[in-house]
Amino acid sequence: MGQLVDLLYGDAMHVPHVISSEVLQDTRLVSFQYDGKAGDLHTFVKVFLDSQGFKVETRDGVDFVSTKPAEEVKQPEHETYVYHPRYRTADYLAQVVQPLFSGRMTASAAPVGGLVPSGVAAAPVGASGAAAMPAPLPMPAKSGVSAADDLVFVGSPSEIRNVKQLLPQLDRAAGEVVVRGWVYEVNTENDHNSAFSIAAKVLNGIGGQVSLSNGPTAQDSTAIRFTSNYLNLAISALDADTRFKQVSDPHARVVSGSSVRLNVGSQVPTLGSISYQGVSGTPVQSVQYQDAGLIFDVQPTVMADAIQVELQEQMSSFVATTTGVNNSPTKNTRQMSTTVSMRDGEVIVIGGLVQDSDSSSRNSVSWLPRFMDGHGSSRGRTEVLLVLQVARVGAPKT
Secondary structure (H helix, E strand, C coil), rough: CHHHEEEEHHHHCCEEEEECHHHCCCCCCCCCCHHHHHHHHHHHHHHHHHHHHHHEEEECCCCEEECCCCCCCCCCCEEEEECCCCCCCHHHHHHHHHHHHCCCEEEEEEEECCCCCCCCCCCCCCCCCEEECCCCCCCCCCCCCCCCCCEEEEHHHHHHHHHHHHHHHHCCCCCEEEEEEEEEEEEEECCCCCHHHHHHHHHHHCCCCCCECCCCCCCCEEEECCHHHHHHHHHHHHHHHHCCCEEECCEEECCCCCCEEEEEEEEEEEEEEEEEECCCEEEEEEEEEEEEEEEEEEEEEEEHHHHHHEEEEEEEECCCCCCCCCCCCCEEEEEEEEEEEEECCCCCCCCCCEEEEEEEEEEECCCCCCCCCCEEEEEEEEEEEEEEEEEEEECCCC
C-alpha cells in the first residue's frame, strides 16, 4: 500500500504532496482498476485512499496524506444472530465455526474470539478499518449459563448469511455406539503359546468363521476379527474352555469422541502428602485411593464408514514395599495402548498383558526339628484377553 501511494503521487499524478511515514510503512497488498473515462485520476485516488483508512487534505495546492484517527474510521456494519443448538453444545459449535469468520462469537459463559461485554471500552481500530480483536476476558467462576445454551454471533451481513447456512449442517446428532466387552484371564502356565494364540485355535474350531487380519489403522501387531453373527458362538466356545476364566463382561453406551472406563478391581488406600496444622504444627497424613486391577479406557470415534477405537489397557496390583517408603504399598503396572479401525458390529480379540505370580508355603510341627519342615512353592502365569465389540446406535449419519 505504501509503495502504491508513493507511485501514484510521484509518477502518475505529479501532484505536490506530503506522505506520512505511517502510510509509507503500510505493507498491505492492494489492487485496483482505473478507467480514464470514469473521471479524474486525482479524485479517484482520494476515494480509494479513503476506503483504505487514509485521509487526503489539500492545503495551498499540496496533498497531505495521513492515517485517519480511530474516531474518524467508519465502523463496518454488524448484525447479531442467535442460534439455538439442537444436538451439539454451543461450545462445540463455536469452536468449529469461529476460525472461519472474522466476526465475534460467544457460547455459554466464555467468549470465543473476544466478544467484548457491555461496559468495556472498544478496541482500537487499525488503518484497515477493522477493529482489533481483544483477548477473551476472564469470566466469573460461577454462572447460570451452561454449555448447551444459545450461541451468539456478531458479524457482517454476509457472514451472518454464511453462518445461518453452516450451523444447521454442523448441528447434527453425534454418533453413538454400544461398547461390549468380555474380559478373560487365561491360564498359560502349562502352554507355551500366548493367550492370543490359544484363543485363535479355539475360535478357528467353530467352523472357520473367524480370520486373522490387521486393521487399516491398527497399531497392534495382529487382531482376531469376526462379525457379530458369530459373537455368541465365540463367547460360548471361550467359556467352555477351562483355560479361560471370565472376570467381567461390561457393556456401556457412549457418545462419539467420549471415553468409557471399564474397571475390574478395587481402590487401594495409599499414603499421600503430609500437612501441618495449627500453631503446634501437628502433622496430618493424607490418604489417596488408587484404582488397581484391570482397567480399560475405550474412546470410539464414529465416522461415516468406520468406527475408530482408541484403547488403553492396564493391569495393576499393589505389593508390600521393600525399599523407599515402607508404610505405603508399591504399585506394579502393565499397560498397552492401541488404536483400531472397526466396522459397525465387528468384534476383535486383543491380548498381550501377562501376569506372573510366585507363592511359597511352609508346613511345620512344633515338636519336630526345623529341618524336617515341609516346603512348597508354585508359579502361575495368566494373560488378560479382551473380546471387544462396538455397534452403532441408530442408522449411519449421511
